Amino acid sequence: MNSCDLRALAENLERAAKVLRETATAQDKAHQLLGIATDHISDLHLSIRTRNLLLSEGIESISQLLSRSADDLSQSRGIGEIAIREIRTQLASRGLCLSGELLGANNSRSVSATIPLA
Secondary structure (H helix, E strand, C coil), X not given: CCHHHHHHHHHHHHHHHHHHHHHHHHHHHHHHHHHHHCCEHHHHCCCHHHHHXXXXXXXXXXXXXXXXXXXXXXXXXXXXXXXXXXXXXXHHCCCCCCCCCCCCCCCCCCCCCCCCCC
16 A cells, blocks of 8 residues: 555545544434433423423423424413423523424514603
8 A cells, every 4th residue: 555545544534433423422412312302391390380281281291392382382271471481491401492493593572662762
């Protein structure tokens, strides 16, 4: 083997090692998320009212909650913007978000109004 072949081989080995590291990191993250998703919603440390509202809707695990959008939840009796904000906050603290939302995005629909001072 000449030096060009050895250099190319070394570069290929470096690329393969990088791919293996990235794959291992992705697998670790997937296992972590799977563990979180099967946790009970009480692990989110929601208020008793919000937790009971979710349970009354049949939502017992974090994975069930993750499959719902804010619109889905808001159509449930008693789940309003405050409860949805609380749910978003607790999910975000675990690196999760409701269905159809982007983590870290401002998913609030509240509109702030300015009141002119006369």
